[in-house]
Amino acid sequence: MSEDRWNTVLVLGGIRSGKSGFAESLVAGAPSVRYVATAAGGEDDPEWRARIEAHQRRRPQSWTTEETGSDPALLIELLRSAEPGETLLVDDLGGWVAEVLNPARQPNDDEADVAALSSAVRETAARVVLVSPEVGLSLVPLTPVGRAFTDALGTTNQALAGACDGVVLVVAGQPTWLKGFAAPIDATPAAPAVVEALPTAPVEAVTSRPVAVPTPATPAPPPPPAQPPTVVAPPADAEPEPVRADVLRESTMTLPLVASGLTEIRPGMDLPLPSADSGPDARERLSGLDLPGGGLGALGEAVEFAAATQSTVTPRAWTGARVVVIAGDRAGGAVAGTDSADVERRIAEAERGAGLLGRLAGQAGADISVLRTARTGAMEDGPVADESAVEAALREGWKLADGAADAGRDVIVLAGISAGIEAAATAVLAATTGAEAVATLPRALVPGARFDDAAWMVRCAAVRDALHRIRQEPRGAVDILRQIGGLDVAVATGLLLGAAARRIPVLLDGPLGIAAGLVARDLASQTRHWCLLPELGTLALVRQGADVLGLTPVLEIGLDLGEGANALSVLPVLRAAVGLASALPVHPALLGEVGDDGLDDGLDGGLDGDLSEFAEPEPHGPGPASPGV
CATH class of the missing domain: 3.40.50.10210 (Nicotinate-nucleotide-dimethylbenzimidazole phosphoribosyltransferase (CobT), large domain)
Structure with a gap:
């Protein structure tokens, strides 16, 4: 569990309840987010495709998208393989349950799939926010397929509610916490309550x-x-933690060692440098963000500095x-x-x-x-x-x-x-x-x-x-x-x-x-x-x-x-500028078409796209260097 007491949150809500927007607000401050989309199909349904594009336009450009499509097991694999520093947003479990019940996968042990998902959520090392429809408040469906879906989704929601650190129900855009409470990732600075006592140098130094x-x-x-703010002092009987003899031998140190065991501080030390590319790239990226007017102005210097020192074009606020x-x-x-x-x-x-x-x-x-x-x-x-x-x-x-x-x-x-x-x-x-x-x-x-x-x-x-x-x-x-x-x-x-x-x-x-x-x-x-x-x-x-x-x-x-x-x-102004540079998407006017996230479908899809417009035209006659001219 993280310092603010949550790793996993289940966000429930009805159709157009605002559940997805609330879930996105919980992870808006993360340096990067893996958006896991479970919806499949939509190629022949313009209205469904429009819903998907509306979700895409809301996501920051720094987020990456992964689709589980018609393979429910892929979501379980993603959760189990996620690293401690990662943040995943799964939207939504209704699409996952629909694929679990897909007739093409039957006969199948659907309850085992739900148990495996619940276990993966409980054991994952990453931050995970899961979005799921709450269908238990509606009328009982009239068709067997509808009733099967409602029952399966209700069972899934119950299993995940027990596995998650927090559960919230969103109604008409208003969240009500049913279990635990999760502040947004960037809401509370991760600061320890007490700073350990610093060691003293030799006498008179x-x-x-x-x-x-x-x-x-x-x-x-x-x-x-x-x-004045209240100071949390160390307990009176607490002793300062002694400095280890090898305190300067950490792998992050790049200085040469001397026989005394401490690092020698002398001219010409070889220390790390910030990224030479990330800073300028982040500064250039600002010109395309969905910012009004002329953008961040002089605050771009802080964005460039943060990007260089964090080695990323989408730096996080300190x-x-x-x-x-x-x-x-x-x-x-x-x-x-x-x-x-x-x-x-x-x-x-x-x-x-x-x-x-x-x-x-x-x-x-x-x-x-x-x-x-x-x-x-x-x-x-x-x-x-x-x-x-x-x-x-x-x-x-x-x-x-x-x-x-x-x-x-x-x-x-x-x-x-x-x-x-x-x-x-x-x-x-x-x-x-x-x-x-x-x-x-x-x-x-x-x-x-x-x-x-x-x-x-x-x-x-x-x-x-x-x-x-x-x-x-x-x-x-x-x-x-x-x-x-x-x-x-x-x-x-x-x-x-x-x-x-x-x-x-x-x-x-x-x-x-x-x-x-x-x-x-x-x-x-x-x-x-x-x-x-x-x-x-x-x-x-x-x-x-x-x-x-x-x-x-x-x-x-x-x-x-x-x-x-x-x-x-x-400092608050600098934080705001760096946070905006990370969270805001590209301006819609700079996108090739609505919902493409600024990428051409053909080029983004590998070698399957239509590259005919880039093909060199055939000459209509011999050129000046053609033989026989």
Whole structure:
């Protein structure tokens, strides 16, 4: 049984009751659906053919259709061979029962066929929704054949009702659940109730404290709640699960191993890349969808990114987000004008699942993991951290990505609440790209939406002195982190590397994400292809860093809510765009004829179609190269 407590559902209803439409709504959010059609015939019945075409036009182009036709055993075979990740919609069992009773198959043990179907439904590993007519409420048929069909269908419905997790009766388009309850597949994000405690790095390097935010109960994100969302904390006597010694030896990792048993993080790592074809193909597919007006516009960037990272032209909307909040601290001029108490308050709110990040995460159905790093030194005075602490922080970030992958998260939102991160990110940008620090360092914003220009000048001086100090120093990734980046940037860099290794997309915004992206690029250039910039924001630092990384922002609406909050704010919009791109069919005007799903019957049917219109015409006379001319 799946996380939302159902694998199989039986949908009952009379003729034109809306049962098929309701069944389709249950699986509308699945990445792909195998539609199993049981109806046979119709070649000489225009009205029956029109019914079939009406069903075809409702199906998304991403669905595949399989017909059981006149072989009832084929449906049983499909159910038994279905894989755990598949979704099947069988419509409907009336056609299946009619073929079971087909005189051409008699004599036959019809009850054995029904028992075999019931057993296949009970044992299938896939998601299955079965549609069946409810004929028990009508008059008893006058003919023996009609009575046999009614009895057989009633017996079949009873057997499958006992085998399914849920049973629903649809009357006049209104569903009434008779057994269980099944939410649509994309209604509830698959998030665990509690995030396991993260392991700590060596002393003085990194410490962490995870929290979780409850998943909303409704399909659409609710408006901001009046009260902060409730946090489900681990039991007081629960011990964090220890990290296995081979935690980085999973088959999804592609990095070389060293004698210590941990993956060596070094320049030139070979990490996976998203699909080079799926993204552009998905972007091109948008032009043919049944969308009004000019389509999705800039949101097509999110669709292309999702398609590339999922290696499919019909990507599914992200349902399991994890917000990773990295909380750091610094000394020196980088933190000039910073209210340390206010920073600590925001970190504590995130640890409780409260505050802005907690509310936005609750609306998005995301969980939160907060990780605190040790305080780093003043960049203008000397290296901000030693090499061993930087390496430990990189590994800790990698483990954060591992934890998200192991928990089934399908997207990571990188957030930061770090004192002095603006100055550190500016120094990283200047040191790695040659950017002018004064032009990119954000102004010092203090509580009350006021700017402290005196503090900004102190920060500028700190960045200037740090860059002058390292002018003769090596500029490798670890060197940059050790000299000016700090442990919070190191953890974020490790997170990007681990996410790329585990093929998890990351949503960035703000200075921390940009700085980590620039450093990670020098360790493994593949990481930037797993990153998306949902909202550009207002900072020149982010704009210039994103341009260097080749990240095209999806939206440019000028949000300035803080790191991670911008991405969480627009996440519902991105989900809606990706979901539409997957679910909507091709525009009817682009179909060759009504009901053909955009495919020519002759070409789609193999070599049996009429290809005469493609045949090369016979010449009416000798051509210029003909002999004897």
